[in-house]
Every structure is written in C-alpha cells, then in structure tokens.
Amino acid sequence: MHITDSPDTKEILLHKTLDYLSRLPQDKVIEVAEFVEFLYQKHEEYILKKGIQKMVSNSRSFEFLKEEEELYTLDDLKVRFK
Numbered sequence: 879m880h881i882t883d884s885p886d887t888k889e890i891l892l893h894k895t896l897d898y899l900s901r902l903p904q905d906k907v908i909e910v911a912e913f914v915e916f917l918y919q920k921h922e923e924y925i926l927k928k929g930i931q932k933m934v935s936n937s938r939s940f941e942f943l944k945e946e947e948e949l950y951t952l953d954d955l956k957v958r959f960k
Contacts (some may be wrong), residue, residue: 883889899907
C-alpha cells in the first residue's frame with residue numbers, strides 16, 4: 879500500500895484499516911488492538927516528554943547556574959592530561 883500525505887489520508891487509512899480488521903479472525907484483531915495500544919502509549923509518552931522538556935527549557939529555576947562564576951582556571955591544575 880502506497881501512502882501519501884494529504885488532508886484525507888487519515889480518514890481513508892482509518893476506513894481501510896477497519897475494513898481489513900473486519901475480515902481478520904478475532905485473535906488477529908486482538909493482536910492488532912494490543913499493538914495499536916502500545917503505539918498510542920508510546921505517542922502519549924512522547925508528547926508528555928516534549929511538554930516537560932518545553933516547561934523545563936522555559937523555566938527560570940536553573941538560571942542561577944548560567945550566571946555562576948568560574949571557580950577554577952587552567953592555572954589551578956596540578957597535572958594536565960593530553
């Protein structure tokens with residue numbers, strides 16, 4: 879099946895998928911349903927992770943770290959490894 883990205887693609891794919899599912903035996907429908915649930919959970923986790931990343935990046939909680947002065951310089955080293 880060749881899939882293109884058009885506004886109607888999702889509806890067409892849902893219709894075709896339901897048509898195929900209706901022809902499968904129950905054990906295969908259960909297998910597909912479990913896989914779809916797995917994909918949905920991964921998608922939800924991805925959205926949650928992105929939301930947390932955005933919140934943290936917009937947060938000012940760690941701004942004090944950006945303004946921290948350097949405590950040590952290269953002159954403070956006793957041994958330098960190359």
